[in-house]
Amino acid sequence: MSEKKHRVSRRQFLNYTLTGVGGFMAAGMLMPLVRFAVDPVLQTTAGGEFVNTKVKVDELTSEPLRVDFTVKQKDAWYESEEPKSAWVYKKDNGDILALSPICKHLGCTVNWNADPANPNRFFCPCHNGLYEKDGTNVPGTPPPAPLDVYELQVKDGFLYLGKAKPRGEA
Ligand code: FES
Numbered sequence: 341m342s343e344k345k346h347r348v349s350r351r352q353f354l355n356y357t358l359t360g361v362g363g364f365m366a367a368g369m370l371m372p373l374v375r376f377a378v379d380p381v382l383q384t385t386a387g388g389e390f391v392n393t394k395v396k397v398d399e400l401t402s403e404p405l406r407v408d409f410t411v412k413q414k415d416a417w418y419e420s421e422e423p424k425s426a427w428v429y430k431k432d433n434g435d436i437l438a439l440s441p442i443c444k445h446l447g448c449t450v451n452w453n454a455d456p457a458n459p460n461r462f463f464c465p466c467h468n469g470l471y472e473k474d475g476t477n478v479p480g481t482p483p484p485a486p487l488d489v490y491e492l493q494v495k496d497g498f499l500y501l502g503k504a505k506p507r508g509e510a
Contacts, residue, residue: 390500438490440504
């Protein structure tokens with residue numbers, strides 16, 4: 341039985357060593373580039389943030405008021421300001437309700453008291469959709485669900501709005 345010695349030649353040793361060191365150096369240079377390219381896509385935008393609408397809560401009444409505000413958005417590398425709206429009023433018990441104006445049928449914008457034939461309701465002009473004052477969709481009209489409800493906070497007397505969520509989740 342012959343004993344086979346496995347010896348590493350000087351040439352092989354240099355090859356292994358240089359390949360290893362070169363690999364480390366390449367990884368060290370490439371990692372920041374990969375991170376720069378991929379990181380913004382993987383980062384989640386801060387959720388649950390509330391935006392000051394600059395509307396004083398004391399000035400709200402039982403009549404729905406259209407409140408316009410902007411939300412800062414970050415989509416990977418691109419930052420933008422998205423305009424948003426809400427219909428806001430005080431309920432009989434004094435609680436504030438902030439409704440999304442986006443129709444649940446096909447996404448048109450609903451308006452308060454805009455149809456003379458349906459006073460004190462939200463009206464969607466696209467397909468004559470109707471909602472009650474509390475955002476409930478009127479049966480027999482196209483919208484299949486109530487208007488979304490904004491999460492809200494009151495800070496220093498001002499109304500802050502968060503995300504609009506389907507009824508029951510807000
Ligand atoms: S989009 Fe509002 S009723 Fe169709």
